[in-house]
Amino acid sequence: MILETLRIDPAELERRTGWAIKPEGACKDDRCVPLPGAETGLLDVQMLAERLGMPLIHDEPSGLWCLGPEAGGKALSSARAPDLALPDATGREFRLSSLRGRKVLLAAWASW
Amino acid sequence: MWQELYTELRPHGLEIVTVALDTGGITAARPWIEAASPMHPSLVDEAHVVGELFGVTNVPSGVWIDEDGMIVRPPETSYPRRPDFLDAPIPDDLTPERRERVEVVRKLRIDAELYVEALRDWVREGARSRYALSPDEVIRRSRPRPVAEAEAAAYFELGKHLHLAGRREDAVRCFREAYRRQPDNWTYKRQAWNLLLPGESPLEVYGGDWMTDVRRTGAENYYPPLDM
Numbered sequence: 401m402i403l404e405t406l407r408i409d410p411a412e413l414e415r416r417t418g419w420a421i422k423p424e425g426a427c428k429d430d431r432c433v434p435l436p437g438a439e440t441g442l443l444d445v446q447m448l449a450e451r452l453g454m455p456l457i458h459d460e461p462s463g464l465w466c467l468g469p470e471a472g473g474k475a476l477s478s479a480r481a482p483d484l485a486l487p488d489a490t491g492r493e494f495r496l497s498s499l500r501g502r503k504v505l506l507a508a509w510a511s512w
Numbered sequence: 513m514w515q516e517l518y519t520e521l522r523p524h525g526l527e528i529v530t531v532a533l534d535t536g537g538i539t540a541a542r543p544w545i546e547a548a549s550p551m552h553p554s555l556v557d558e559a560h561v562v563g564e565l566f567g568v569t570n571v572p573s574g575v576w577i578d579e580d581g582m583i584v585r586p587p588e589t590s591y592p593r594r595p596d597f598l599d600a601p602i603p604d605d606l607t608p609e610r611r612e613r614v615e616v617v618r619k620l621r622i623d624a625e626l627y628v629e630a631l632r633d634w635v636r637e638g639a640r641s642r643y644a645l646s647p648d649e650v651i652r653r654s655r656p657r658p659v660a661e662a663e664a665a666a667y668f669e670l671g672k673h674l675h676l677a678g679r680r681e682d683a684v685r686c687f688r689e690a691y692r693r694q695p696d697n698w699t700y701k702r703q704a705w706n707l708l709l710p711g712e713s714p715l716e717v718y719g720g721d722w723m724t725d726v727r728r729t730g731a732e733n734y735y736p737p738l739d740m
Contacts, residue, residue, distance in 0.1 A: 475567025
């Protein structure tokens with residue numbers, strides 16, 4: 401995720417990465433990583449990146465940061481489908497979870 | 513591309529959702545979507561989040577998700593029917609470059625018949641289908657993500673952000689970093705090549721293009737064999 405500063409709102413972190421901040425630490429699926437000294441409010445991205453094994457890269461000219469996905473495991477750390485939310489062709493947001501109760505084929509393609 | 517199977521299988525419980533991995537957004541994807549006039553949701557993914565979230569690295573790729581929201585097959589090559597290019601005749605009057613391209617494309621490993629039969633079986637049989645994998649097997653088959661590939665995802669996202677902000681040179685620098693860290697990610701590199709201006713050469717800017725890279729990896733490895 402793109403960041404302008406190294407402080408992040410926990411709700412934004414969860415929406416974008418699936419990592420939820422709870423009393424026991426940062427949690428995703430059935431895994432929790434303790435975050436010692438984590439204050440309430442905005443989180444320290446460098447600490448998060450280190451604890452969760454996420455790359456944090458910096459672009460000098462723009463001053464932007466980008467936090468990548470956690471490294472070292474598999475692209476899917478759980479078989480539970482992430483709740484993908486993307487705009488449809490008319491620009492309306494569509495959530496994959498709206499199809500719960502039906503089988504779904506998610507078919508990726510590209511125009512290029 | 514999927515409308516026909518959607519018409520066939522939706523009454524039996526299957527929803528189809530397509531996702532266009534297009535940093536050019538709806539403008540890039542619209543002509544194709546309009547031509548297909550699909551009834552199913554057609555989503556547009558500028559940042560390639562399905563790459564980051566599911567491990568998609570080439571297209572077309574399909575992921576199966578059951579009624580409880582559990583993935584039962586991770587991303588794998590998914591053609592709804594045998595593409596015409598596999599059987600295209602090779603005219604005699606092609607230039608050597610065109611001929612090589614046609615020959616390479618005919619060698620791509622695509623087993624659409626098997627894929628669609630498996631999909632029909634799953635729609636019919638559900639969890640009893642031999643094609644519905646256990647959660648452990650889904651994770652086992654999902655793509656490993658070493659540090660270099662996690663970094664590649666971050667560089668790709670930054671490149672996309674800078675490109676859309678009009679900072680083309682900085683974007684190219686980031687796409688190069690993504691390419692270097694994950695050279696077999698076709699969605700990253702084909703997207704980056706596609707965003708070049710007319711007259712710019714992928715080979716000059718990125719040190720690769722479709723034919724060069726397929727020659728390097730071998731046409732038979734462009735799509736890994738289906739493990740149904």
